[in-house]
Amino acid sequence: MTTQPALLSQLAIVLVRPKYAGNIGATARIAWNMGINRLIVVGDRLPEREPMAQMATHKAAHLIDNLEFHTTLEEALSPYSVIVGTTARRGRQRIIEKSPREIVAAVLPQLSNNRVALIFGPEDSGLTNEDLKHCHLLSAIPTADFSSLNLAQAVAIHCYEFYYGLVHSQKDLMPAPRLASSFELESMYSHLEESLTRIEFMGEKSRIYWMNNIRQFFAQTTLSSKDTNIIRKVCKKFLLKYNPQDTNPNKSEF
Numbered sequence: 001m002t003t004q005p006a007l008l009s010q011l012a013i014v015l016v017r018p019k020y021a022g023n024i025g026a027t028a029r030i031a032w033n034m035g036i037n038r039l040i041v042v043g044d045r046l047p048e049r050e051p052m053a054q055m056a057t058h059k060a061a062h063l064i065d066n067l068e069f070h071t072t073l074e075e076a077l078s079p080y081s082v083i084v085g086t087t088a089r090r091g092r093q094r095i096i097e098k099s100p101r102e103i104v105a106a107v108l109p110q111l112s113n114n115r116v117a118l119i120f121g122p123e124d125s126g127l128t129n130e131d132l133k134h135c136h137l138l139s140a141i142p143t144a145d146f147s148s149l150n151l152a153q154a155v156a157i158h159c160y161e162f163y164y165g166l167v168h169s170q171k172d173l174m175p176a177p178r179l180a181s182s183f184e185l186e187s188m189y190s191h192l193e194e195s196l197t198r199i200e201f202m203g204e205k206s207r208i209y210w211m212n213n214i215r216q217f218f219a220q221t222t223l224s225s226k227d228t229n230i231i232r233k234v235c236k237k238f239l240l241k242y243n244p245q246d247t248n249p250n251k252s253e254f
Contacts, residue, residue, distance in 0.1 A: 004166050005035060005074040007111040012038040012080065013155060016073055016131055018113045021047035023123065025055025025064060026152040032060035034159040039067040040117075042076050073119070077134055078183035081114040082107055085127050085135035086154060097140035098159050104165040106137065112175035117182075118158055133212065134182060163215045180228045188228040189215065191235035198242055215230060 013031050018024055023046065028039055046069045053061045070076035077083055083102055098106070107116055119135070121127035132138070141149060141157055149157075180188075193211055196202050202210040 007108075008035045008162070008168055010111045010114065011036055011039060011116045011118065012040050013159070014040040014042065014073075014076060014117050015151075016042045016127060017122045018047075019123050022055045023151045024067075025052040025060075027120075027155045028052070028056040028060040028063035030152065030156045030159050032056075032063055033173055034163040036159055036162070037063060039063050040070065040076050041067055042070050042073050044071065065203065067174060071218035073131055073134060074182070077117055077119075078181065078186075079115055080117040080182050081179040082110045082116040082137070083182060084116065084118045084137045084138045084139055085132050086118070086138060086141075086158065087126055087132070088149070095127050097138045099142050100139050100161040101165075103137055103139045103158075104161045106122050108162075108169060108176055109176045110179070113178040114176065115181075118162075120151060120155060133215055134186075136155065167215070177222070177224065180223045180225050181219065182227055184220070184228045188223075188231050188235075191232045192240075195235045195238050195242075198239060228242050 013027060013036060015027060016025060016241065018041065024039075024041060031037070031039060043218070049064060052064045056064050068076065082109065087097065110116060118139075119127065119131070121131060137156065141154060143149070189211065192214060197207065
């Protein structure tokens with residue numbers, strides 16, 4: 001049976017464009033308290049170490065010294081197969097939000113064979129729709145009418161739920177198979193988008209609408225590396241064979 005520390009090592013906390021260095025340090029402290037040792041920051045630049053380390057305290061300062069830094073979210077998420085976005089907003093054409101406890105129940109079986117990323121947006125605005133397009137699941141913390149949780153509090157609730165879930169559920173976990181990584185999925189989506197544009201299934205105005213729906217459709221499935229590779233190969237073959245001059249000029253865009 002995979003040990004609890006080994007399972008938690010598969011989980012990463014990703015902070016996207018955090019505004020305050022102290023919140024990065026507070027996140028490191030919270031993560032380490034719950035046995036999570038992988039911290040990723042995405043932004044234009046990495047804040048100075050001292051304000052981060054001060055909030056992390058000496059016990060979690062090593063997470064600050066070893067955190068990963070990326071300038072793009074796509075790059076940061078490329079090795080991860082299960083991506084959970086956190087949001088307090090409800091919007092149209094989004095994946096249905098689950099509570100942190102429901103997220104943990106769905107994700108725990110994946111930890112044995114898959115790397116999981118839990119992403120949090122900026123303190124003032126949260127994750128954008130562009131950020132959320134990478135997510136397979138969305139987590140929203142249930143609150144009363146007044147919802148005002150800061151970044152560190154949201155991280156703490158999610159980290160605790162994962163730790164608690166592992167402590168109480170590990171013996172009953174049935175490991176899930178290895179899934180495609182975000183890098184493999186994004187490559188597949190790129191080939192699908194190019195193919196569907198080539199046959200004029202979608203144009204510039206409808207591209208975002210259709211690609212969001214396609215992403216949501218595949219998010220409901222469990223694609224393996226082999227699955228995404230098959231779809232990419234079909235698209236590549238199609239693009240090589242398809243002649244744009246053979247299209248019907250009178251057909252309308254969906």
